Amino acid sequence: MVVILNNLDDEPIHRICGEHGRRPDELIEILHTVQKEHGYLTDAALRTIAEALNISRAEIHGVVSFYHDFYRAQPARHILKICRAEACQAVGSDDLAAYAERKFATTMGDKGAGGQIGIEAVYCLGNCALGPAMLIDGKLHGRVTPERLDILAETDLSSGEARNG
Ligand code: FES
Known part of the structure; x- marks a missing residue:
């Protein structure tokens, strides 16, 4: 049985990753761009970025939790x-x-x-x-x-x- 984890909602995130050449060294810029466009970083967004950059979700979570400017839920106005x-x-x-x-x-x-x-x-x-x-x-x-x-x-x-x- 095939489990589809991502769907068409991930297309904008794949586009952003593509604009950065799907390069892991562009991770912070990609995260900023995704957050700017979507307001905050969802689990699904992080999963999609990990897949697109071929890096582990643990690596992404490490970066997101280190920098205080990243939001995991809708921030205040x-x-x-x-x-x-x-x-x-x-x-x-x-x-x-x-x-x-x-x-x-x-x-x-x-x-x-x-x-x-x-x-x-x-x-x-x-x-x-x-x-x-x-x-x-x-x-x-x-x-x-x-x-x-x-x-x-x-x-x-x-x-x-x-x-x-
Ligand atoms: S201590 Fe430098 S701006 Fe507050």
Whole structure:
């Protein structure tokens, strides 16, 4: 008996793999492209990529779990990434993170599971002189106080635009 694991839904993923020459060294770029087009990385998508690149699913899972920018479930509409590294901690990022958790009624590390707001920790955004630093949907902000976060929430999170990074 023949078991068909993949179906026509896999065609876009095979196309993306083909655009990258089905090269295993292009895995990260392929994962980013699949996630960009589909929102997150499903088990089926990872299985298809493994097949197309002729690599093991364990290898792919290792890469996906190592990089925090990959999502295994539908992420929140907006993603806040707050720097928790030393320079930002020294100027208040812990307080900012605690405030953000209260304000958005979520916890650090909760990617939002398809809700409105997800908050994640990052460790240095290269903006140390202007800490606390954070990204809102991929856009860098410096010297973010709780008061400034309130303002940014009004401008950046109420625009209706979805997450882009
Ligand atoms: S420590 Fe926060 S941006 Fe470098």
